[in-house]
Amino acid sequence: MTGTTTFPGRVTIPVERYAARIAAAQRIAADQGLAALLIGVGPDLRYLTGYAAMPLERLTMLVAPAASGARASLVVPRLEAMPARGCPAAAAGFIDLRTWEETESAHGLVADLVRDAAATRAASPGGRPPSLEVGVSDTLWASHLLRLQEVLPAGFGPASTVLRELRMVKDPEEIALLREAGAAADRVVDAIASGRLVGRTEADVAREVRERLLDEGHDTADFAIVASGPNGASPHHGASERVIGAGEPIVLDIGGPLGGYGSDTTRTIWVTGGDPSRGPDAAFLTAFAVLRRAHEAATAAVKPGATAESIDAAARDVIAAAGLGDLFIHRTGHGIGLEGHEDPYIVAGSGLRLKAGMAFSIEPGIYREGAWGMRLEDIIVCGTDGPDVLNRSALDLRVVAGV
Amino acid sequence: MTGTTTFPGRVTIPVERYAARIAAAQRIAADQGLAALLIGVGPDLRYLTGYAAMPLERLTMLVAPAASGARASLVVPRLEAMPARGCPAAAAGFIDLRTWEETESAHGLVADLVRDAAATRAASPGGRPPSLEVGVSDTLWASHLLRLQEVLPAGFGPASTVLRELRMVKDPEEIALLREAGAAADRVVDAIASGRLVGRTEADVAREVRERLLDEGHDTADFAIVASGPNGASPHHGASERVIGAGEPIVLDIGGPLGGYGSDTTRTIWVTGGDPSRGPDAAFLTAFAVLRRAHEAATAAVKPGATAESIDAAARDVIAAAGLGDLFIHRTGHGIGLEGHEDPYIVAGSGLRLKAGMAFSIEPGIYREGAWGMRLEDIIVCGTDGPDVLNRSALDLRVVAGV
Numbered sequence: 001m002t003g004t005t006t007f008p009g010r011v012t013i014p015v016e017r018y019a020a021r022i023a024a025a026q027r028i029a030a031d032q033g034l035a036a037l038l039i040g041v042g043p044d045l046r047y048l049t050g051y052a053a054m055p056l057e058r059l060t061m062l063v064a065p066a067a068s069g070a071r072a073s074l075v076v077p078r079l080e081a082m083p084a085r086g087c088p089a090a091a092a093g094f095i096d097l098r099t100w101e102e103t104e105s106a107h108g109l110v111a112d113l114v115r116d117a118a119a120t121r122a123a124s125p126g127g128r129p130p131s132l133e134v135g136v137s138d139t140l141w142a143s144h145l146l147r148l149q150e151v152l153p154a155g156f157g158p159a160s161t162v163l164r165e166l167r168m169v170k171d172p173e174e175i176a177l178l179r180e181a182g183a184a185a186d187r188v189v190d191a192i193a194s195g196r197l198v199g200r201t202e203a204d205v206a207r208e209v210r211e212r213l214l215d216e217g218h219d220t221a222d223f224a225i226v227a228s229g230p231n232g233a234s235p236h237h238g239a240s241e242r243v244i245g246a247g248e249p250i251v252l253d254i255g256g257p258l259g260g261y262g263s264d265t266t267r268t269i270w271v272t273g274g275d276p277s278r279g280p281d282a283a284f285l286t287a288f289a290v291l292r293r294a295h296e297a298a299t300a301a302v303k304p305g306a307t308a309e310s311i312d313a314a315a316r317d318v319i320a321a322a323g324l325g326d327l328f329i330h331r332t333g334h335g336i337g338l339e340g341h342e343d344p345y346i347v348a349g350s351g352l353r354l355k356a357g358m359a360f361s362i363e364p365g366i367y368r369e370g371a372w373g374m375r376l377e378d379i380i381v382c383g384t385d386g387p388d389v390l391n392r393s394a395l396d397l398r399v400v401a402g403v
Numbered sequence: 404m405t406g407t408t409t410f411p412g413r414v415t416i417p418v419e420r421y422a423a424r425i426a427a428a429q430r431i432a433a434d435q436g437l438a439a440l441l442i443g444v445g446p447d448l449r450y451l452t453g454y455a456a457m458p459l460e461r462l463t464m465l466v467a468p469a470a471s472g473a474r475a476s477l478v479v480p481r482l483e484a485m486p487a488r489g490c491p492a493a494a495a496g497f498i499d500l501r502t503w504e505e506t507e508s509a510h511g512l513v514a515d516l517v518r519d520a521a522a523t524r525a526a527s528p529g530g531r532p533p534s535l536e537v538g539v540s541d542t543l544w545a546s547h548l549l550r551l552q553e554v555l556p557a558g559f560g561p562a563s564t565v566l567r568e569l570r571m572v573k574d575p576e577e578i579a580l581l582r583e584a585g586a587a588a589d590r591v592v593d594a595i596a597s598g599r600l601v602g603r604t605e606a607d608v609a610r611e612v613r614e615r616l617l618d619e620g621h622d623t624a625d626f627a628i629v630a631s632g633p634n635g636a637s638p639h640h641g642a643s644e645r646v647i648g649a650g651e652p653i654v655l656d657i658g659g660p661l662g663g664y665g666s667d668t669t670r671t672i673w674v675t676g677g678d679p680s681r682g683p684d685a686a687f688l689t690a691f692a693v694l695r696r697a698h699e700a701a702t703a704a705v706k707p708g709a710t711a712e713s714i715d716a717a718a719r720d721v722i723a724a725a726g727l728g729d730l731f732i733h734r735t736g737h738g739i740g741l742e743g744h745e746d747p748y749i750v751a752g753s754g755l756r757l758k759a760g761m762a763f764s765i766e767p768g769i770y771r772e773g774a775w776g777m778r779l780e781d782i783i784v785c786g787t788d789g790p791d792v793l794n795r796s797a798l799d800l801r802v803v804a805g806v
Binding site for chain 2: 156348
């Protein structure tokens with residue numbers, strides 16, 4: 001299900017990165033007093049091994065003992081042995097493969113591996129017996145965690161205490177993929193904004209967005225929010241059978257992974273139907289000018305050392321000063337990488353300090369329930385001395401005929 | 404992200420079903436001594452409320468007290484209030500909506516709701532104080548479960564002990580959707596088998612499969628396994644850059660949800676490139692005849708009261724009798740519905756007895772590593788007196804020119 005499609009000219013993650021990431025994760029886990037990391041199918045597994053699979057009821061799990069140099073094992077159902085063996089970390093011999101049969105207990109196998117790792121460590125010269133604490137990946141299914149908790153008497157905590165530190169700061173290749181994804185999404189936004197919109201349903205436009213994202217090289221087209229008129233007031237609206245009319249705004253928020261790394265961009269469009277009298281009214285234009293300034297202020301505030309909450313405040317203060325603070329009902333942004341939403345979150349109360357290489361969205365919005373919504377979203381990488389903006393399509397309110 | 408696209412003429416789940424499902428889940432949960440069911444984003448939530456959302460770091464959770472008539476609450480981030488309010492169970496007033504702000508603890512809110520439910524029940528006349536045991540949905544993320552375990556001192560077990568019984572037996576509308584999905588996938592299989600294949604990459608064919616599944620009304624095209632030549636020996640191969648050659652087999656295994664309910668069908672194709680001398684050899688044809696008989700035997704064994712393991716054995720015995728038992732390396736099938744893989748699993752060791760209305764795949768395969776693979780898969784509904792086969796495309800080895 002994972003495909004191994006390669007694109008000529010596309011940046012790939014050098015295989016050595018996986019060895020370095022696994023070693024770093026083992027080291028940090030040991031520092032935190034964990035016995036092992038238990039990484040199920042999902043972005044953490046892909047980050048550490050390059051193995052991308054679908055989460056299913058059959059357990060696939062990387063068991064990484066928290067000790068430098070100890071071998072990590074990828075536990076996989078036998079019928080997935082071939083793709084697992086082909087993943088970069090396994091193919092390069094950085095990890096061992098442990099297959100299980102349909103009638104075996106995969107969770108018991110994981111428990112045995114953890115106990116072996118803990119015992120080896122306790123018996124090693126100078127090795128202090130670690131408490132049996134393990135870290136599990138965030139997106140592991142609860143059904144797997146509950147079964148592990150049954151067969152493995154240990155403390156269970158999040159592996160994200162280890163992985164988030166690593167994954168938040170992107171490698172150069174990861175930034176290159178994010179940049180490529182952003183450029184591809186920009187082209188889709190521009191194509192949609194310059195095409196016919198009036199008289200089509202949101203769902204029909206969303207379908208075109210998805211096709212274009214795939215045509216532009218995206219792995220999958222994960223979302224295509226086409227929120228017209230009053231639907232724009234719902235930030236996570238999808239795309240309905242509502243027919244787009246002349247004289248209304250559309251919030252277009254699209255993206256998905258490309259080479260594993262996400263695009264996510266939002267622009268606000270106003271369709272006149274070709275009738276100049278059906279342009280945006282003064283209230284909308286005023287609010288949009290505020291939004292634009294809020295977006296600009298937050299972007300300009302990005303630099304190493306700035307806190308996540310200060311970036312959020314930079315956007316929020318502008319909107320609040322204009323008397324619209326109650327209409328900005330979500331945080332300013334979220335990290336992006338192998339997941340569409342990941343650390344760092346750009347949210348009030350987060351004292352996390354930005355580092356060069358962190359990638360996240362800046363996406364203030366203003367939502368007037370029953371009437372309209374507006375949002376502008378770019379993906380930003382924190383550079384060594386300021387923001388590196390990955391989306392380059394125009395941030396203006398796109399007033400188009402749409403016919 | 405969820406869309407609310409409606410298709411004229413497509414069967415929908417009547418809204419009353421959601422009330423009945425929630426009530427049944429509450430009753431069974433109470434019988435099992437649970438205090439509440441905690442249902443995160445995923446198929447269980449969709450089953451109970453009709454609400455389909457993407458699993459994300461922001462908690463969305465149905466808290467259903469295990470007491471007949473007690474109101475269930477859907478806890479959602481404020482910015483998703485609009486789509487949540489629009490889901491069938493909320494729109495019909497069967498459940499309450501509880502929104503939380505970006506800076507609130509959603510997990511704490513869930514814990515409070517569980518405690519309130521337990522307290523109300525303990526205080527009610529004749530109400531025995533329930534032990535604080537809760538059931539969580541299978542696909543809830545571990546990150547959410549760990550946080551709930553922190554703030555709610557309770558025993559945590561799987562909600563699937565409740566939900567699987569309900570979800571396994573399909574309503575008539577669910578069967579109608581599965582049937583529609585199957586017919587759509589059949590048309591895609593037939594189109595692919597009759598088109599050009601030789602000289603194309605697997606990935607290119609997979610792309611066509613995905614487009615056709617969407618054109619046929621699928622919500623998403625979740626998988627398109629195109630496994631040519633030796634790749635066919637890996638049951639969960641995806642689609643690679645391997646170029647399909649003349650004189651080799653292709654395992655085509657495709658599907659995805661339509662109206663929420665999955666299709667999943669596999670056929671085996673042999674491409675000659677138009678050269679009759681490049682047809683299948685005797686060994687392949689012999690194995691395929693065995694496979695076909697195994698598939699037929701398992702299908703014929705389907706009836707209420709038959710055990711899941713007996714269906715598995717019906718297929719496995721035929722393949723083993725032909726001396727190929729070691730090459731059938733997976734279970735015979737899996738349930739299907741709102742998930743692509745769900746209960747009942749058709750696997751050795753499962754004494755589960757089939758009931759009318761259960762839907763599952765029958766998909767024996769034979770895999771010769773380094774050489775080829777073959778698999779045949781239909782979705783079957785257990786009828787009141789035998790199998791109701793949802794896939795109707797020809798089960799024969801499809802020997803085609805493919806040029």
